[in-house]
Each structure stands twice: as C-alpha cells, then as structure tokens.
Amino acid sequence: MRAYIEDLKKHVGSEVEIRGWIYNRRVKGKIAFVLVRDGSGVVQCVGVRGEIGDERFAICDKAPQESSVVVSGVVRADERSPGGVELGIRDIRVLAEAAPNYPIQIQDVVPEVGFLMQNRHLWLRSRKQAALLRIRAEVIRGIQEFFDSRGFMRVDSPIITPAACEGTTNLFEINYFDEKAYLTQSGQLYAEAAAMALGRVYCFGPTFRAEKSKTRKHLTEFWMVEPEVAFLELDGLMELAEQFVSHLVQRCLERRKEELKVLERDTTKLEKVAPPFHRMHYNDAVEKIRKEGLEFPWGEDLGAPHEEAVTKGFDKPVMVHRYPAAVKAFYMQPDPQDAKHALCVDVLAPEGYGEIIGGSQRIHDFALLERRIEEHKLPRSAFEWYLDLRKYGAVPHSGFGLGVERTVAWIAGTEHIRECIPFPRMLYKIYP
C-alpha cells in the first residue's frame, strides 16, 4: 500500500510503499540505515544484506544522496527512532540516480547563508526550510480562514497599477504598451473601493517595493493581506488586528507543533499571544524610548532600535497608535482630539521582530482628502476615482496591512525574513 511518511504511525505492522529521496545514510557492514524523505517527513529505512540480497543492498549502500527511490517494507515501532517508527526494507529501487557531490551536505558543516541562497532551489529540501514553508502555508490558510469566517469578501487588487498608491516609496516601473506602469506597493486604495461595495473585504497578494533596503526585515517582493472595513473606526480596527494576529499564532501552535520543534522555536513566548494587546499612544512610546536611554525627537517615525525599545518588557505585540500625521501617509484621518496626530496604528511584534501591521482610519471627508493630495504633491488626475469614493456616500472606514513574511519570521523564530518565502527577491538578488 502506498503511504506518506507522516502517516506511517498508522501503519505499524503492515507493509507499505513510500516514494521519496535519499536524505542521508549510515552503512554498517551488512546492515544499512537509509534516511528517506518524501516531503511529508523523514523515515529511517533499514536494509539487511542477508534479507534483501546484494543488488538491493548495493542501492542502500551506494545510491547517492538525493537519488529518488521507491521503498517498500514493513513499518515497525522503534523507540530509538526520532519519529517513533522505521521501515524494514523488503524492496528498494532507484527511479533516478542523483549526481554525486550534492552541494548541500548534512554532516558537520553549517554552510554560509550566501551559499545556501545561491542554492535556494535545493536548500528547500532541508528539514528546517521545509518546516518554514509549512508554517508559511499555515499562516496563509489562517489568514483566509479568519476573514472568510467573519463575513469578509476576498477582493483582489491589481498588481499592475497606473501610478504610485502613496507616492512615497520607489516602485518597479514596467512598460505597459508603451505607457509607464508600476508594480503595486499596496492594494489598499482599491480595497477601499471594494469596501464601499461589499462592506467588509480583504485583498491578498504580492506587493513590490523598489527600496534599496538591505536588512533582515526587507524583501523587494513580499506578500501582504489588507482588510478594509466600512464604518470601522480606529478602536475597532485595533480590536480586529489583535484578534487576527492572535488567531494566526494560535493556529500555528495547534497545527504546526512539529515544525516549530524542528525550528527550535521557544513556543512558551507564543502561547501568551492573545487579546488584548497593549495599546500605547505615540507620545507614550516616545517617553518609553527615552526612558530606555535612546535619544529621540518628537515627531519622527520609529526606527528599528526604537521599535525594540518600545516592545521591551512585553511578551505580546504592542500597538502604537496616533503617530504624528506629518510622517504618515496622505490618506490617514486626523485625530479629532489633536490634528497633529493621525488615527493610525502599527502592531509591533515582540522579540525584536518589529512592525508586522500598519493600519489606519482613512479620511472620508472629500475636501480634506483633496487638500492632502495637493499637500503631498500627488497627481490629482490619478486619484480622481479615489476621490469619487468620498463623493458618493462617504463613510468612516479603516484597514490595515499585515506582512506575511515578517509574521512568519516572528512565529517561526527565524533570524532573517528571506527564509520565510520560497524564492526571495531582495536588493540585487533575483537568482534562482
């Protein structure tokens, strides 16, 4: 019977066939231990020369690492096995023998990340990378499940756009039938239009930033989910954000326990992630930053060291709200208490992972939005449709964007965001 390695525990005592790749081996004279992986897991297959014959034993002994194989044998429970089971080989055959000298070795050496990135297509086969991809997939499923089960409609925004959404960051320019066009940096403006049609919506897809950022937190192509809700104001938005983030974390804790273990993630820190998150006014954040011994002038946006100072001492994400309007995007609603501040919120993950969510209540007043577009020197013609949303039945509305890779990096506890997407696109890096 054909089986996947992750299910072998259910087949103890019976004969199964698995198909996969040779991951590693230890040969001891007339007995061979062949580690086979099939994408669902790794299992040790035991071949005894006297039982399987010289020809099959030669495969166990000699077939190079990563050769593709079909193995059949009897599943047996064994305490010595890390997975609890092993496979007593009856038959083994090679589908395709791998070339010798597979670049990524299992033993002893931890290769440099530059080398691994150059071999990203092969690196994905390793245990930790496979675990990361599974956690990423779980986060994505969690995103869709969270919104779908709360009455949100998924409405995707275009990837090719005619102009800068926010006019601030550098965009990738493309030639669109001899017209300039750009890869989107955010679907938000389109999500706002959709929210006026369907009430509660979210868009989810890749976004692009041509910033020359070279840090562990940046990719030039990354995935972002952006909910947008009509009639929602800042307080409601913060509640939505904390429920959403908690849902993603708890879901991974429940369903990706094994993967978190492979990654050696300290899950006690994640277990505490549940609403409510601490809310901190920008002014109080400034005070805390200074109390932590950093110099910080009022009015600036938070940099990486400041984010770390703000979250210090918290084991849950911190929501910093009401940043100075001057450093934030043109479409943010001013705080009625003090117009110097915007009704916005950033969710900062603990443990130094920084901003995973940025969101705000949007300006719904036509005249104010018109003025802001002017002040930011944005081409009005590109925003006529966006202004229309305020012309025909404007309502208060809010939304945020969550970066998938940053969230995965935090949940999985990885040092660098580049491992949290299958094939990362970074500054000057586009291979493989």
Place this chain on the structure above:
RNA sequence: UCCCCGGUAGCUCAAUGGUAGAGCGAGCGGCUGUUAACCGCAAGGUUCGAGGUUCGAGUCCUCGCCGGGGAGCCA
C-alpha cells in the same frame, strides 16, 4: 544610497611577506543497530579579478566584482 566585515579545495575554515593545510563532503575499502555513525586509503587549488610595491605576495597598496551584517524607508 551610506557605514562595517569578508572572498583560499565541493562546504566550513587555517596559513609572521618565505614550499598553500585541516575537518567535513564526494570516491575506494572495512564493520549486523547506526542516530550530523565510526575506522582506514587516496584524490582534490588560476588563493575573486586587474594593476602596483617587493629579491619574493594568499598575506601589503589601489581600483573593480561578488557575498554577509547594519542604517534610512517600510509590511
């Protein structure tokens, strides 16, 4: 774009300005319970590139290329 560090065998790293080495991997041999197995044998090099200093450069200098870390900006 700016600042810092680096580039030597397939990988990870050594080598006072004086004959380029080790561990691991890959290859061969040995071993019936190994857990990043172990033991033995043998192979493996345009020291990133171009100039320069020097009797002599992997090592010092200049420029370039590539990689890594960080900053700003952001998710």
